[in-house]
Amino acid sequence: MTTDADARMDDSLIALRRILRATELYARDLASAVGLTPAQLRVLQIVDERDSATPKALATQMGVSQATVSALVDKLEAQGLVERIPSLQDRRQTNVTVTKDGHARLERAPDALQQRYVRKFLEMADWEQAQLVATLERVADMLDARGLDASPVLTTGEIQSGKKLQDPGRDSGGSS
Secondary structure (H helix, E strand, C coil), X not given: CCHHHHHHHHHHHHHHHHHHHHHHHHHHHHHHHHCXXXXXXXXXXXHHHHCEECHHHHHHHHCCCHHHHHHHHHHHHHCCCXXXXXXXXXXXXXXXXXXXXXXXHHHHCCCCHHHHHHHHXXXXXXXXXXXXXXXXXXXXXXXXXXXXXXXCCCCCCCCCCCXXXXXXXXXXXXXX
């Protein structure tokens, strides 16, 4: 390998590490500011945007399982930020709604990292967007990560509540 290739390899690893650090720091800032994880914030935002949502609709929009959404809603409900209300149209369904405390917490929350990304992404030309998506998909392939369950929430670790990634070099992984 040439020194140019070595330098590019190092630059690519540094860029990846910066992305990972940005997501870690955002999650820490969010937890400190409003006591939420990025995934919990996203659930709260979606429910707020829709006025109410079923767990199935949340799971579909977030690209995760209903079990994952249920765990996230459980945590939000325990904090008094959302409530589950039986559907008037279908007794088998439950709607999730944001409480007054949930609205207050949303107003105090810092701008979500993925929202910053989306704004910048949409400012790019179509060809730049396509190139970036192709490059990121290639990176995911290089890391054997294409098949991993993921949602459009920029966070580290697993989104599922109660399950933490264990890394031999760290005490625990990300949380939800």
